[in-house]
Amino acid sequence: MADLLTDFQFNEFRKIIYDSSGITFSETNRSILDSRMKERLRLKGMTDVQEYYKLITSDQNEFKTFLDSITTNLTRFFRNQPHFDALINYVIPHVIELKKTTGDRKIRIWSAGCSTGEEPYTIAMLLKDKLPAPYTFEITASDISLKSLMVGQQGFYPESRITGIPQNYLAAYFTKTESGYQAKPDLMKTIKFDYHNLRFDMGARNFDVVFCRNVLIYFDEAAQKATIDRFWTSMAKHSYLFIGHSESLFGMDTKFEFLKTPWACLYQKNEK
Template identity: 60%
Template sequence: MFFSDADFEQYRTLIYNESGINFTATNRSILESRLRERLRDKGSDSVKTYFATIAKDQGELKSFLDSITTNLTRFFRNQAHFDALEHFVVPELMKIKQGSGNTTIKIWSAGCSTGEEPYTIAMLMSEILPPSWKFDIVASDISLKCLMTAKEGFYADARITGIPDAYLKKYFDKVEGGYKIHADIQSRIRFDYHNLKNDSGQRNLDIVFCRNVIIYFDEAAQTNVINRFWDSMASKSFLFIGHSESLFGMATKFEFVKTEWATLYRKFI
């Protein structure tokens, strides 16, 4: 047997303790498949030897966690969220900040994968904010491989589905094999490695996007992540999570907000 029950328990416990990602019997086959690929890449066939390696080698542990994450994303994914951002969230924040002298909107794209989400946000904010206003985006992920793709800002032809033609013409250059996002949009985003199990150190954020990420955590890890978001966010700020995710029943202080376009959550103190 490639992967005994005892091996599975060792790996799932380590993964949970290090990342909050929860593998159960239901998705055991996914972990086994990803582990096979990782061992093949390392030229090894010993599950036990590799476990000993990642238990003591933080660099290899990061690479392993990278290999087991699912990175499904696209530009303007769940358009309703971006409609709510444009028509409700940004106008509300501008009203709140009016007269304070603070004309910067701080945004975190947590679990940004290969960058489509933060680039979508950056393009939209560039379109809708008046010239006197600024935005600052931090985009993070646990996958170093994905962050490298995001930083490069190149997307193959098949990956630009969903981008309106006007945005594609304005914010991308056509290059061989795909499209390259303009440097001025890239410069508005700081890509950073971050494990959601830990405090990001960020504070006074106005908007947090963390979509289709906490679905991979169990209830305790979800609550910890959401409460860390609360600590990082400013008063009267907004949280977007995936359409299949919910804070219902969770021990959190966020308020549920239903807009004409989409549902989201608000820190209102």
């Protein structure tokens, strides 16, 4: 099947995508952009690619919908279990020790690129189960996909999506319905879902833990470094960063320190 986009159009679209989000499309994944464009044009009842380009440059809502359509939202509950083992067995105890000296009893976590919410709900279940009193937590879950955020906000997952949740957690934190499982209000209220483009500063500060897994792979080196630097700014002086198991900060000019625990590798911020 012939490509929808000419070389000129492909370069136009990938530039506006990169400039606005940091997401990089190269010749190797050009077909993905092409197929998503065909679907978007079909849904809008349009046939002219150039007319659609004019639309997204003049209509911010349509541009957000377009970005939503080109992102990949692959996730599942308890994905990459060793990261969560490291969170509970290493990171949280160290964060608590630090907070004992400040009197701050709230642990702040950011799930960046949270997709449909499985990651922040996994973190919330673990902390509700394992976090000792009197400590509390709050999770900010952000994504560039409004459609995915709506799924997370609703907290409902069909039976096919809850694979991986231990039975005791499923019983404690979800309600079985005819068509799937609904997260209980006590779990849902620990998470704030919010639209955010990682191309820009989050604005929030003092996160103790940031999860940004399998997102940097969509960025080129410059966008990766800019994103990592923004994470540094948003994090507490002594805090922890989880990235995807296939991602690395090796060779990047960053202040984060590599940390190897018995469970998983991650990065830490230690600022005096």
